[in-house]
Amino acid sequence: MDFSLTPEQEAVRRAIEKLCVPFDDAYWLARDTDAQFPEEFVRAVIDGGWLGIAMPEEVGGAGLGVTEAALMMHAISRSGAGFSGASAVHMNIFGLNPVVVFGTAEQRRRILPRIIRGEDRACFGVTEPDAGLNTTAIKTRAERVGNGYVINGKKVWTSTAQTANKILILVRTTPREQCAKPTLGLSLFYTDLDRRYCDVREIHKMGRASVDSNEVFIDGLPVPEEDRIGEEGRGFEYLLHGLNPERVLIAAECVGLGQAALAKAAHYAGERIVFDRPIGKNQAVQHPLALDWMQLEAAFLMVLKAASLYDRGEPCGAEANAAKYLSAEAGFTACQNAVLTHGGFGYAKEFHVERYMRESMLGRIAPVSPHMILNFIGERVLGLPKSY
Amino acid sequence: MKILVPVKRVIDYNVKARVKADKTGVDLANVKMSMNPFDEIAVEEAIRKKEAGQAEEIIAVSIGPAQAQETLRTALAMGADRAILIQTDDIVEPLAVAKLLKAVVDAEQPGLVILGKQAIDDDSNQTGQMLAALLGWPQGTFASIVKVVGDGIEVTREVDGGLETVALTLPAIVTTDLRLNEPRYASLPNIMKAKKKQLDVKTAADYGVDISPRLKTLKVEEPAKRAGGIKVKTIEELVDKLKNEAGVI
Numbered sequence: 088m089d090f091s092l093t094p095e096q097e098a099v100r101r102a103i104e105k106l107c108v109p110f111d112d113a114y115w116l117a118r119d120t121d122a123q124f125p126e127e128f129v130r131a132v133i134d135g136g137w138l139g140i141a142m143p144e145e146v147g148g149a150g151l152g153v154t155e156a157a158l159m160m161h162a163i164s165r166s167g168a169g170f171s172g173a174s175a176v177h178m179n180i181f182g183l184n185p186v187v188v189f190g191t192a193e194q195r196r197r198i199l200p201r202i203i204r205g206e207d208r209a210c211f212g213v214t215e216p217d218a219g220l221n222t223t224a225i226k227t228r229a230e231r232v233g234n235g236y237v238i239n240g241k242k243v244w245t246s247t248a249q250t251a252n253k254i255l256i257l258v259r260t261t262p263r264e265q266c267a268k269p270t271l272g273l274s275l276f277y278t279d280l281d282r283r284y285c286d287v288r289e290i291h292k293m294g295r296a297s298v299d300s301n302e303v304f305i306d307g308l309p310v311p312e313e314d315r316i317g318e319e320g321r322g323f324e325y326l327l328h329g330l331n332p333e334r335v336l337i338a339a340e341c342v343g344l345g346q347a348a349l350a351k352a353a354h355y356a357g358e359r360i361v362f363d364r365p366i367g368k369n370q371a372v373q374h375p376l377a378l379d380w381m382q383l384e385a386a387f388l389m390v391l392k393a394a395s396l397y398d399r400g401e402p403c404g405a406e407a408n409a410a411k412y413l414s415a416e417a418g419f420t421a422c423q424n425a426v427l428t429h430g431g432f433g434y435a436k437e438f439h440v441e442r443y444m445r446e447s448m449l450g451r452i453a454p455v456s457p458h459m460i461l462n463f464i465g466e467r468v469l470g471l472p473k474s475y
Numbered sequence: 476m477k478i479l480v481p482v483k484r485v486i487d488y489n490v491k492a493r494v495k496a497d498k499t500g501v502d503l504a505n506v507k508m509s510m511n512p513f514d515e516i517a518v519e520e521a522i523r524k525k526e527a528g529q530a531e532e533i534i535a536v537s538i539g540p541a542q543a544q545e546t547l548r549t550a551l552a553m554g555a556d557r558a559i560l561i562q563t564d565d566i567v568e569p570l571a572v573a574k575l576l577k578a579v580v581d582a583e584q585p586g587l588v589i590l591g592k593q594a595i596d597d598d599s600n601q602t603g604q605m606l607a608a609l610l611g612w613p614q615g616t617f618a619s620i621v622k623v624v625g626d627g628i629e630v631t632r633e634v635d636g637g638l639e640t641v642a643l644t645l646p647a648i649v650t651t652d653l654r655l656n657e658p659r660y661a662s663l664p665n666i667m668k669a670k671k672k673q674l675d676v677k678t679a680a681d682y683g684v685d686i687s688p689r690l691k692t693l694k695v696e697e698p699a700k701r702a703g704g705i706k707v708k709t710i711e712e713l714v715d716k717l718k719n720e721a722g723v724i
C-alpha cells in the first residue's frame with residue numbers, strides 16, 4: 088500500500104494550483120457579490136486543456152482517471168475557489184461519462200471534443216420538483232414523433248443552464264406503470280438546450296451565487312433520435328454508471344473547501360490577540376481546528392480509495408458514498424468552525440469564511456443527501472431491511 | 476542554437492522553513508518541494524526564444540535526488556525538449572554544480588545557458604558566475620531583458636544603481652532576475668506529452684567530476700524574531716528616533 092501520488096498526479100495538482108493563483112480571494116468574493124459566472128476562470132481551465140482530463144485520448148482528452156480528476160477538483164476548491172470555481176466546470180469534467188461509456192463512436196466524436204475545447208457547455212437535468220431524490224418518479228416525458236422525440240416537463244436545480252447550450256437530460260419514455268421495474272423506461276438524451284422550447288429561470292439561493300441553478304420548463308422540445316444516448320429505456324442504468332465518480336469529485340471539492348476554511352482559521356487563530364494572547368492558544372479554539380484537520384484528511388483518504396477502486400474497475404459504491412458523506416460533513420464542520428474562530432469578523436464577507444460556510448451546505452445536500460447515503464450503507468453494506 | 480537550462484528542486488516558496496532540532500539544516504521531511512522560481516523564469520525565457528525561432532532545442536538539466544525527475548518533468552511540460560538528471564543524494568555545492576554543468580556544456584555544446592540568479596534554498600548566487608569562469612564565456616547576470624541581436628545577445632541587468640545593458644557574444648551565460656518574465660503553467664496536454672519526452676539519468680562519475688563538499692556547515696539557526704514596529708507622528712520624531720534610539724544617522 089503506497090499513499091504517495093504518482094509524479095503525474097503531482098504534476099496535475101501543481102499545475103492546477105498555479106492556474107488558480109490569479110483567481111484570488113478578491114476574485115471569488117467579487118463573483119459572490121455580483122453573481123457573475125466566473126468566465127475568466129473557466130476560460131483558463133479550458134485553455135489549459137483541463138476539461139478533457141478524464142476523457143479518452145481519441146476525442147482529445149488526456150485519458151486519465153477519476154483519481155486525477157478528483158485531485159484537480161480538490162485543488163480548485165482548496166485554492167479558495169470553493170464551489171464557485173468547482174461547480175463552474177464540474178459538469179463538463181465527468182458529467183458526460185454516460186456519453187463516454189455508452190455513446191456511439193459517432194456521438195463521442197461529435198459531442199466530446201467540443202466540450203473539451205469549451206465550444207459547447209453542458210448542464211445536467213435530472214432533478215424534478217415532484218420527484219426529488221426518488222429519481223425514477225420523474226414526470227418529464229419524451230414522446231416518439233416521427234424519427235425523433237418531443238420532450239415536455241420540468242426540471243429543477245439545473246445548474247449552469249443560464250450559459251449552457253447543451254443539456255444531458257433524463258426523461259421517461261415508457262410510463263412507470265407499463266415497466267417491469269420503476270428503473271426501466273427512462274432514457275437519456277444529450278441535446279440542444281433550445282430556448283425556443285425551454286424557459287430557464289434562475290433560483291436565488293444561499294451560496295455559490297456566481298454559478299446559477301435553475302428551473303427549466305420544457306414545452307415541446309424536439310429531439311432527433313441521434314441525440315439519444317444508448318438504448319431507449321435504459322437511461323437510469325447509464326446514469327448510475329456515472330454516479331460513483333460524480334460522488335468522488337463532489338467529495339474532493341468538499342474536502343478542498345473545508346481545507347481552505349481551516350487554513351484561514353488556523354492563520355487567524357495564530358494572529359488574533361484577545362485577552363493578551365493569540366486566541367489559538369486556547370484549547371477551545373485550537374482543538375476544534377485540530378479535529379477538523381483530522382476529519383478532512385481521513386475523508387480525503389476515503390475519496391482517494393473510492394477513486395482508486397473506480398479506476399481499477401472495481402465496485403466502489405460503498406466507498407464513493409462514504410467519501411461523499413464524510414467529506415461533506417467534515418467540510419461543513421470546518422467551515423462552521425472557521426466562522427466561529429473569526430468571531431464577529433467571521434460574519435463579515437471580507438474574511439471569506441462565511442462564503443465558504445454557505446457553499447459548504449451545498450455539498451451536503453447535492454447530488455445526494457446524507458440521509459440517502461446512510462440508507463444506502465444500512466441497506467446495501469450492512470444488509471439491513473430497506474427503511475423507506 | 477541549443478539552450479541549456481539548469482533547474483533545481485528546492486523547498487517551495489510558500490513553505491515556512493523550519494530548522495531541524497539538531498541545527499544541522501532545514502527540515503525537509505514531508506515538505507512540499509518545487510522548481511526554484513528563478514529557474515522557472517529561465518525555462519520560460521528559453522521557451523520564448525524557441526517560440527521566436529531563435530533556438531532549436533531546450534535541454535533541462537538537474538542535479539539532485541531521484542525526485543528531481545519531477546522537477547524536470549515540470550520543465551518538459553512547460554516546453555523543454557529533453558532532460559538530463561545527474562542523480563545524487565549528496566549535498567552539491569555551487570562549485571561542484573558548475574563543474575558538472577561545464578561537463579554537460581562540453582557534451583551538448585549549447586549556445587546559451589540560462590540559469591536562475593540564485594536558488595531560494597541556500598541563496599548562494601554563485602553557480603552562473605562560476606560556470607562562466609570555468610567555460611571562459613561572457614555572462615549577463617540578474618537579467619530583466621534578454622534580446623537576441625545579430626550574432627549575440629543584449630542583456631539588461633538589474634543592478635543596485637538601476638538598469639545596465641551589456642552586449643555579449645555567444646556562447647554565453649545568463650542568470651535570471653524576477654522581472655524577466657512571467658512563467659507559464661503547464662497545460663494538461665503538455666503534461667501528458669512531457670511523459671514521453673527523453674529524460675536521461677546520469678551520475679557525477681559519468682562526467683568524471685568530483686562533487687565532494689569543500690565547505691562544512693557548522694550550525695543552522697532561525698533568524699532572530701523581528702520585534703513589532705512603531706508609528707511616529709512627525710518627521711522630527713522620526714529623525715530623533717533614528718539618531719538617538721536606532722543610532723543609524
Ligand SMILES: Cc1cc2nc3c(=O)[nH]c(=O)nc-3n(C[C@H](O)[C@H](O)[C@H](O)COP(=O)(O)OP(=O)(O)OC[C@H]3O[C@@H](n4cnc5c(N)ncnc54)[C@H](O)[C@@H]3O)c2cc1C
Pocket residue numbers: 210211212213214215218219220221243244245246247292300449452453454455456457458459462475
Ligand atoms: C445548488 C444546487 C445545485 C444543483 N444542481 C443540480 C443539477 O445541476 N442537476 C440536477 O439534476 N440536480 C441538481 N441539484 C439537485 C440536487 O441533486 C437535489 O437537490 C438533491 O438530489 C435532493 O433532492 P430534493 O432537493 O428534491 O430533496 P427531497 O428529495 O425533497 O428531499 C428532502 C429531504 O428529505 C430527505 N429524504 C427524502 N427521502 C428520504 C428517505 N427515504 N429517507 C430519509 N430521508 C429522506 C432528504 O434526505 C432531504 O433531506 C442541485 C441542488 C442544489 C442545491
Ligand SMILES: Cc1cc2nc3c(=O)[nH]c(=O)nc-3n(C[C@H](O)[C@H](O)[C@H](O)COP(=O)(O)OP(=O)(O)OC[C@H]3O[C@@H](n4cnc5c(N)ncnc54)[C@H](O)[C@@H]3O)c2cc1C
Pocket residue numbers: 359361362366369371372427428429430431432434
Ligand atoms: C452582525 C453583528 C452585529 C454586531 N453588532 C454589534 C453592536 O451593535 N455593537 C457592538 O459593540 N458589537 C457588535 N458586534 C460585535 C460582537 O459582539 C463581537 O463580534 C463579539 O463580541 C466577538 O468579538 P470578536 O468578534 O472581536 O471576536 P474575538 O474576541 O476575536 O474572538 C474570536 C474567537 O476566539 C474565541 N476566544 C477568544 N478568547 C477566548 C478565550 N479566552 N477562551 C476561549 N475562546 C476564546 C471567541 O470565542 C471567538 O470564537 C456585532 C457582531 C456581529 C457579527
